[in-house]
Amino acid sequence: MKGAYHRLTLKLSGERLAGEGGFGINPAAIADVAKEVNAVHEMGVQVAIVIGGGNIIRGVAASAAGMDRASADYMGMIATIMNALALQDSLEKTGLDTRVLSALEIKEVAEPYVRRRAVRHLEKGRIVIFAGGIGTPYVTTDTAAALRSAEIGSEVLLKGTGVTGVYDDDPRENAAAVRYDKVGYDEVLHKNLRFMDQAAIALCRENHLPIVVFDMNVPGNIRRVAAGESIGTLVSD
Ligand code: UDP
Numbered sequence: 001m002k003g004a005y006h007r008l009t010l011k012l013s014g015e016r017l018a019g020e021g022g023f024g025i026n027p028a029a030i031a032d033v034a035k036e037v038n039a040v041h042e043m044g045v046q047v048a049i050v051i052g053g054g055n056i057i058r059g060v061a062a063s064a065a066g067m068d069r070a071s072a073d074y075m076g077m078i079a080t081i082m083n084a085l086a087l088q089d090s091l092e093k094t095g096l097d098t099r100v101l102s103a104l105e106i107k108e109v110a111e112p113y114v115r116r117r118a119v120r121h122l123e124k125g126r127i128v129i130f131a132g133g134i135g136t137p138y139v140t141t142d143t144a145a146a147l148r149s150a151e152i153g154s155e156v157l158l159k160g161t162g163v164t165g166v167y168d169d170d171p172r173e174n175a176a177a178v179r180y181d182k183v184g185y186d187e188v189l190h191k192n193l194r195f196m197d198q199a200a201i202a203l204c205r206e207n208h209l210p211i212v213v214f215d216m217n218v219p220g221n222i223r224r225v226a227a228g229e230s231i232g233t234l235v236s237d
Helices: 025-044 059-066 069-093 114-125 141-152 185-190 198-205 221-226
Strands: 007-012 045-049 100-103 129-131 156-161 182-185 211-213 233-236
Touching: 007 025, 007 141, 025 045, 025 069, 025 221, 045 069, 045 114, 045 141, 059 069, 069 100, 069 129, 100 114, 114 141, 129 141, 129 221, 141 156, 141 198, 156 221, 182 185, 185 198, 185 233, 211 221
Parallel strands: 007 045, 007 156, 045 129, 100 129, 156 211, 182 233
Antiparallel strands: 211 233
16 A cells, blocks of 8 residues: 655654553553554655554643642653653564654753754655653643644644544534544634644745644554544644
């Protein structure tokens, strides 16, 4: 099977790597993701991954529980680096060549993020894992995914979620919620449809970067989306 894209960014939330109760790192879950990423690579697609940290800590939740927001956010960024190393290990076990590029400097375990270097790695067929978000608090890895996609010239941002796409209401609370096959950025922002941070969506709109929102918990879906199958919701102009 051939890929529908030359270069794509996959936003993987920490939840996808989690063990029991959505917490921690589950080697079996990561191995599944790694296999799918390998299949996408085999399709001739350059793959960059922005990894989340919500399976370990989310700044907003920790600050709601009384912690200083910026400190909690830095912990969240460090969590993404842990996830990135776990994912790197799993990807390499499938035979892929990988690099972790971190927005927070942590030289012993990851390269610092340098845009040109990221592009070079991709051109050489390496899987690039972006860790540490964008390196500043008060945003999430969704914003990092939108920003890095624009910087490295990805044709699409694949946003894996826990539901099958973008709905007109939360499908977990409203059984009558309807899923969009396609929806525009403006409608998403106007109706405040929540599948990603508004800041991230606005960045995608500004850069005409299409987003495919799909259920990342269904095995094979990452491969299907990369092959151009219309599953989930396409968000575009
Ligand atoms: N974070 C941050 N700056 C960034 C990226 C992430 O402060 O550029 C922090 C923020 O606290 C966030 C946490 O890291 O909640 C984990 O990332 P995220 O919530 O995006 O993970 P996901 O939900 O995708 O697993």
